[in-house]
Amino acid sequence: MPIHEKGYRHYEGKRRGRLSRSLTIARCGISLGLKKRGLIAMVLLGVVPAFVLAVLVYQASKPEDFAKLAGRFIYSSDEWRGLVGDAPTVPAIWQVIFSSFLIWQLIPVAVIVTYVGPDLISRDLRVRALQLYYSRPLTRTDYLLGKLMVVGVFVAMVTCVPAVLIYVVGVILSKSIHIVADTWPTLLGIFGACLLTTVVAGVIVLACSSLSRRSGYVALVWAMLLVLSDAAYGLVRKTMGLGWSHLLSVRANVAQVISQIFAVKPEYKFDWFASVFVLAAVVVLAVGLLYRRVQALEAEH
């Protein structure tokens, strides 16, 4: 071991801001995630529905024809009219198809998060990396934000990225820049829906991940949470027929809020604000748990 450290100097370079620390953690998590071949395959599979969206956006350039197509293959004529009105416009159609795409994508998102999420904190607990992290100028918020960004990037790969690309292609195909002025709420909606999905899925899976050093158990808990909440919703709806039964399902609540973001008619009649409240409560609980669990060695003793 050659000794070169004969004299000691302070680090005199510029110190980067706090966000760079979260980004460093995110970069590391993404790099480790990309080493999983299964995850890459899942992301590629998860993008497949985007091709359907691309076709629909292309077709939407002719609203009358699209109404017939949608009425025949996707919705009943009444449903379609209920969604876009009697004289559908391109922006209205885009709102519906982009929101439908992002709601549909909740399924691949759930699968991808099952691949990427469980390891994020449980691995740090397993290899005791937290004591190295917390011996750096890093707060719990920086750490958790970095981990959430990892989930966000993989969620965006199957939601935001294809949706924005298709939106841009749709704008180019329309041959008129004015369409941007008409459809900017759709673009904002895409980002909003992606953010919502990331926060809800990310915070819940991170909270699960902080509970165990074994990522297999975490994946199981996360999957059970989604399946059981959906099953509870189905059971209550079928047996009791309650209007608020969808509030029991994480997926249904997210879908309800996405519909609201795009200002399209929601699937569930119950007030969308109730879904916001349920999701907010879940997120607050999960964040509270995370802050308790992710504190260096304290959680281990």
Added chain:
Amino acid sequence: MNAVIQTDHLSKWYGQVVGLNDVSVNVGSGITGLLGPNGAGKSTFLWLLTGQLTPSQGSVRVYGERPRGNPALFRRIGFCPETDGFYPNLTGREFVEMLSRLSGMSRRGARERTAEVLETAGITEVADRRVGGYSKGMRQRLKLAQALVHRPDLLILDEPLAGMDPLGRRDLLELIRTLGESGKDVIIASHILHEVESVTSRILLIDRGRILAEGDVHEIRALIDRHPHRVQIECNRPRDLARKLLEGDDVVSVQVRPAESKLTVQTTRPDDFYARLPETLLEGDFDVTTIASEDDDLAAVFKYLVE
């Protein structure tokens, strides 16, 4: 003395278990050895210094600041924990670079500095291999590299020599000495007295969560020397040897165990005893199998101090 570390009635309990008990110390600049047997509370003390644990009672200050929840302080601290904390799928270079960036270094600065510390730690050749394939010694060097990478003022090393080969130990001790000479502060925790003694004469002795002694290692040795020193000898005629040894006034007592062909000698003047032992053995034509000092290990030192 400018106190690098100040603790005031610092205690830490893990439920019913006492990790650290009412520790009040001032540690000054330079190299300080934290000596104690396994389970003495060394790691708990270091975790409290690095803000990884909250004190159950009392307070701890590093450079005058509370470490817990004080990220800015960690720009000045480099911590090398006893356990690994690596991601096996990352390469050594990726790992150190990531941690240097967490200290706020720019991408370029982190890359350059990582290369430097990997060289310092002697693992440049394996730096692009996955950490999962590293030997224990390489892992120790990697931990040291990450602790040095952001040029901290205070280096906290928890059992840094464990698992290293003799050459690596020598080089690391040399590095620590160099850091100390250049004015940096180093806390090195170990359970091996001679390793710590080779880099500093200032030590803290810790056992069962309490600081038993602090100060110059020679003073502590003198304290120890006031207690009888035990030497165990295995030979063919233990009774005869016991009789011969008791003729000297440096021997306090001898305990003979004929069934095991062993005797244990207690002496208050070990130097005199060791000086006359070879002659005694030769004169009596004793066939000696082993001579062992029970007091060479640190546990015996603590036993004396506790008693």
